[in-house]
Amino acid sequence: MKRIKINQSLIMSVSLYRRTASIHNAIRTADDDVIEIIVDVDGRVGQTFLFFLCTLPFIGEKYGKTLIIRCNQRFITLLKRVGFIDTLSADMEIIPNETDLTPFLKSSAKIITTPESIFSLVTTITKEAPVEMSDELSALFISKVGEMFNNATEHSVAGHVIGAKYFRNQKYTYCFSCYDTGVGIPEKVIAAIDRGFTHKEAFMWAIKKGNSTANRIETRIPRGLGLDLLHSFAKANDGAIRICSGKVLYTYNKRDGAKYHELEIPFEGTLYEMDIIADNNYKYILK
């Protein structure tokens, strides 16, 4: 049985994505059918990492491997608190908890299987987002976030799509994620558009308006990632967008603009994340 030990402090930073990619790689390349992941972290732990941890069994499944994730009591408490453990981590070994903690901050993660579950999740995200939106903007927000999940369900093919939502920073930042374990964006573009592309070039091609790796077989009509509105919203709200796929982590926020961080080891599948900053001072409207 292969053992992977996670013992570094893991909070939101580029290194979190690099570290997660290296865990993906260890799962991908393991010769053993059963992999034991031992989580023994003393330092600070972010909810994004907790979410990543809960998605690892699906990477294992993709490569025909069974994952056993062993966490210490502190970690299990954290996982229970954020509400991820009950919905996602059937293969985790759970030590009985000593205290009965009420899940807080409306965190949850679930596997997306139907159009109804996408609609339900994106509607909830839009309602829970700690900002006031006009009716028109809410409708467009649901449409665009829904588009993101619709794309993910097509990209995932035989894989899984997992949606998550949670608060960070004492309810100051509302974060939602859409993660699919399918073929990553750069790989797909390289295979179909230009085999000479680097991952970064392929990713930049995919993010450009009008280019698309998501279209339905029935119609063959491209849709594009539909990120325009989400970028505009992130800019107005001082929020952020992150997309990680293959050897690229794309980040966008008002201060730094768009940035591409190269990862040495490919991140499995495609992850979209958006941070919305709590803001009671304005009503966001569609211009």
Place this chain on the structure above:
Amino acid sequence: MILARNYIETGFSADDAGKLDVIIKPLFDKREQIVIDFEGIKIFTTLFFNTALAKYVMEIGPDEYEELFELKNLSEVGEVTYQHSLDNAKNYYVMTEEQRKKQDEILADPE
């Protein structure tokens, strides 16, 4: 005239498109004028419009499509989303066979 809200609550998914297409397709097959009223529908995605409507652009071309189809009472979100879908369909329609092949390969061979 087809009153969309009699068949769907949102224009969100391929399933929504399928529900509407049950009504659209028989009219399309007879090349009858198709007028769809989207009054009361607020949520739309390009996936919906691609699957419900823009696919017909691929069958008969943009000019004939625009003569045959008329959409009424689309919300602002619907209008923007529909236009995006229609533009993509028109662009795809005018692609050369070689360009289409490349585009199709993107989805057809995901593994």
